[in-house]
Amino acid sequence: MIKDITIGQFFPGNSIVHRLDPRIKLLLTVIYIVMLFVADTFCALGAGVVFLLISFLLSGIPIKMMLKSVKPIVPIILFTGILNLFFISTGDILFQWKFIRITEDGVRTMIFMATRIILLICGTSLLTYTTSPITLTDAIERILSPLKVIKFPAHEIAMMMTIALRFIPTLIEETDKIMSAQKARGADMETGSILKRAKALIPILIPLFVSAFRRAEELALAMECRCYHGGDGRTRLKQLKTAPRDYAAVAVAILFLAAVIVLNRFSPI
Amino acid sequence: MGILRTEKLTYVYGEGTPFRKVAVDSVDIDIAEGEIVGIIGHTGSGKSTLIQHFNGLLKPTSGKVFVDGEELFADKSRLKEIRFKVGLVFQYPEHQLFEETVYKDIAFGPKNMGLSDGEIDRRIKETARLVGLSPDLLEKSPFELSGGQKRRVAIAGVMAMEPKVLILDEPTAGLDPRGRDRILGLIKEYHAEKGTTVLLVSHSMEDVARTVSKILVMNDAKVFMYSDRSSVFARADELTAMGLTVPQVTRVFDRLRAMGIEFDDEVFSIDYAKDLVLRLLKEREKKVD
Numbered sequence: 258m259i260k261d262i263t264i265g266q267f268f269p270g271n272s273i274v275h276r277l278d279p280r281i282k283l284l285l286t287v288i289y290i291v292m293l294f295v296a297d298t299f300c301a302l303g304a305g306v307v308f309l310l311i312s313f314l315l316s317g318i319p320i321k322m323m324l325k326s327v328k329p330i331v332p333i334i335l336f337t338g339i340l341n342l343f344f345i346s347t348g349d350i351l352f353q354w355k356f357i358r359i360t361e362d363g364v365r366t367m368i369f370m371a372t373r374i375i376l377l378i379c380g381t382s383l384l385t386y387t388t389s390p391i392t393l394t395d396a397i398e399r400i401l402s403p404l405k406v407i408k409f410p411a412h413e414i415a416m417m418m419t420i421a422l423r424f425i426p427t428l429i430e431e432t433d434k435i436m437s438a439q440k441a442r443g444a445d446m447e448t449g450s451i452l453k454r455a456k457a458l459i460p461i462l463i464p465l466f467v468s469a470f471r472r473a474e475e476l477a478l479a480m481e482c483r484c485y486h487g488g489d490g491r492t493r494l495k496q497l498k499t500a501p502r503d504y505a506a507v508a509v510a511i512l513f514l515a516a517v518i519v520l521n522r523f524s525p526i
Numbered sequence: 527m528g529i530l531r532t533e534k535l536t537y538v539y540g541e542g543t544p545f546r547k548v549a550v551d552s553v554d555i556d557i558a559e560g561e562i563v564g565i566i567g568h569t570g571s572g573k574s575t576l577i578q579h580f581n582g583l584l585k586p587t588s589g590k591v592f593v594d595g596e597e598l599f600a601d602k603s604r605l606k607e608i609r610f611k612v613g614l615v616f617q618y619p620e621h622q623l624f625e626e627t628v629y630k631d632i633a634f635g636p637k638n639m640g641l642s643d644g645e646i647d648r649r650i651k652e653t654a655r656l657v658g659l660s661p662d663l664l665e666k667s668p669f670e671l672s673g674g675q676k677r678r679v680a681i682a683g684v685m686a687m688e689p690k691v692l693i694l695d696e697p698t699a700g701l702d703p704r705g706r707d708r709i710l711g712l713i714k715e716y717h718a719e720k721g722t723t724v725l726l727v728s729h730s731m732e733d734v735a736r737t738v739s740k741i742l743v744m745n746d747a748k749v750f751m752y753s754d755r756s757s758v759f760a761r762a763d764e765l766t767a768m769g770l771t772v773p774q775v776t777r778v779f780d781r782l783r784a785m786g787i788e789f790d791d792e793v794f795s796i797d798y799a800k801d802l803v804l805r806l807l808k809e810r811e812k813k814v815d
Contacts, residue, residue, distance in 0.1 A: 431621075437583050438622040441614040442683060443606065443638030460634065463624035467669070 274316035279396035281503040300524030326382035412488025535589035549575040551747040564734030567744030581612035613689030619680030623668040635687040674705035736795035
């Protein structure tokens with residue numbers, strides 16, 4: 258059912274990964290992504306795997322959840338894999354039939370790319386598993402706040418993200434209700450051609466948009482009634498503070514990045 | 527055998543997760559054709575979940591649902607057909623309006639049934655009259671109407687499908703007293719004119735008491751009782767214990783009877799109470815004379 262959709266699922270916990278400063282966690286994720294893209298050899302990528310596994314073990318999130326996060330992007334992995342397999346024509350030929358030619362380089366790149374994408378998704382989902390969306394937007398606001406000097410609306414953007422995240426479940430519930438109501442009036446969304454199905458979405462999308470705009474207006478009014486006027490002079494309940502463990506985490510990540518660079522140079526494959 | 531029947535109907539939300547909740551627990555009911563029934567229970571008692579089974583929007587976890595003698599989900603290809611026999615008006619139905627004009631919106635259901643244009647036109651005109659929408663409103667955009675009008679358009683959209691059973695989930699929620707009276711009035715008129723089965727879901731005893739003849743009380747996912755009004759209200763203490771109330775006016779007259787004033791009537795509405803008081807006063811005057 259539509260209710261099962263979850264975006265950026267957060268698992269509350271009290272592990273060291275959960276307690277890291279969210280800004281640091283964002284920074285670590287960036288370092289991790291750089292690690293994956295700098296890596297040219299399997300051994301170098303292996304360092305990334307080790308970093309990911311250590312983080313997962315420390316977070317206490319079951320490894321099962323890591324695999325679950327990969328599930329939705331399996332088609333993308335297959336697609337890039339197949340593209341790489343058929344379109345790289347350098348290296349020793351392993352198999353040839355008419356114009357299709359599969360080479361050793363192709364196979365290698367396919368496996369390499371697939372691994373890289375999987376690692377990318379697992380790592381970034383660890384961030385959302387261990388950081389609540391609200392904390393995450395807080396961190397983004399703080400990271401972007403130096404840009405206020407050039408009139409960049411850091412607070413407003415963070416506020417928009419918070420509101421958007423807050424309303425995802427509400428809108429899902431609303432969609433579910435409208436779908437049931439239109440089904441009760443005989444709307445058929447499950448059979449027919451693609452065009453017919455697309456048309457069947459109109460009775461759902463229009464009420465959904467109408468209610469989303471209504472909600473937005475009501476929310477804006479409610480915020481104004483409580484004297485919301487943007488980020489100027491606002492203080493916050495939870496101050497973000499970095500602790501020694503945050504610096505330690507960054508140091509470890511940089512060490513791993515260095516290891517990746519070294520392995521690129523000296524590892525055989 | 528009635529038009530709506532359930533056998534040991536059970537529905538469980540989130541089976542196999544920590545959020546598992548039994549919403550409907552082995553419910554056996556049998557509703558006769560032509561009846562006007564109120565389904566009452568406090569929030570979370572399972573009434574909304576129960577009614578969504580009657581037109582196959584929810585599939586029972588276990589148990590069976592029969593509509594007009596035919597079992598739902600026995601043959602999936604018949605589901606749409608059966609669904610047209612049971613018209614379901616959801617809570618805040620005005621949120622489902624989407625067409626350019628009121629006319630087209632009411633036509634949505636009948637069109638999905640595959641009726642001819644002439645028949646659709648006849649039904650729209652008829653239901654518009656039933657719910658008190660003037661003909662000039664039919665060409666307006668539903669989004670221009672007032673809240674009460676929108677709700678009547680949405681109800682008309684289901685009525686126009688001429689279902690054998692009409693189910694309304696909290697049709698008066700969020701309306702002012704006048705809007706509420708109007709909706710309840712039109713439901714009564716519809717029932718009187720069409721003679722079809724009507725189910726009215728509500729948590730307001732006041733609304734239900736003056737509209738329906740039989741009441742189904744739900745409590746904690748189970749059917750507490752299904753009977754006519756007076757025998758339900760006779761168990762006022764138990765109703766209060768489960769967070770429901772007997773209508774104020776009924777309570778007032780129960781007290782009057784306890785105080786020794788003699789009358790046989792069961793009082794459920796203010797209008798009826800007024801007439802009764804006037805009659806009793808007249809009788810008393812006569813006695814004095």
